[in-house]
Structure formats: C-alpha cells, structure tokens
Amino acid sequence: MEMTKLAGACGSERPECLQLKMRNGKDRLISEALAEVVVQKLAARAGFDKREITIEFQGDFQFLLVAVPYNRFAELSQQRRQLGLEIHQMMPKRDGELTWMLNFIAQGKVVDSYFGGDLTSPEVGL
DSSP states (O other), X not given: OEEEEOTTXXXXXXXXXXXXXXXXXXXXXXXHHHHHHHHHHHHHHHTOOGGGOEEEEETTTTEEEEEEEGGXXXXXXXXXXXXXXXXXXXXXXXXXXXXXXXXXXXTTEEEEEEEEOBTTSTTTTO
C-alpha cells in the first residue's frame, strides 16, 4: 500500500493523518494509525483499558465506528459529549457523508452516540 498525505482533512501533518491507497486505487480515508490514536485518546482521557474499546472500519475505510462501555459515563453526559467533540477534531471530514461514530454501549445496546465528519452539516451528531 502506498501512503500519501491527507490534504487538510485532519488539519495537520501528523502521521495519523496519512491516507492509504488500497490495491484498487481507492483512498482509505481512515488509517489504522488514526484509529489507534483515537483508541489511545479515549483510553487515556476516560481511564479505559484499550481492550474495552472496540473499533470497526466500514465502507472501505471511509468510516470509523468506535464503541466504549457506557457504565463509566452513566451520569456524565457532558463528559460523553466532550469525548465526541475531541474525536470530531481528530477525524477527517468529507462533503455529504459522515466519517465516524462514537457509541456508548450498556448490556449490548447503544445508549448514547455522537457522530460527525460531514462538512455540509458540521454540527450534526454533536
């Protein structure tokens, strides 16, 4: 795979902002390195063990789904929202489509969710 700079989508030249080209030539918007940075941020910020956080790449690496346990944030809706805002700042953006979702899970069900990455609706999901 060939790595190229992700033009401004992350807003920096950080290594996690590299875009990967897949064999068919289609660009990966979300790299494994960026996903790892998101996991590390959540683990450090919220006191999670990294093994409690699950990630799933969807749409040929165009979308990142992240799930964390809700029990740590049951009474802290503002802290959950703040985590969503921090993830939003890290993730690439694109026109007309979301690029990420952060789900809080309790007993196997989504109980809170934040999402973003759509340049045409930048505040949706936050």
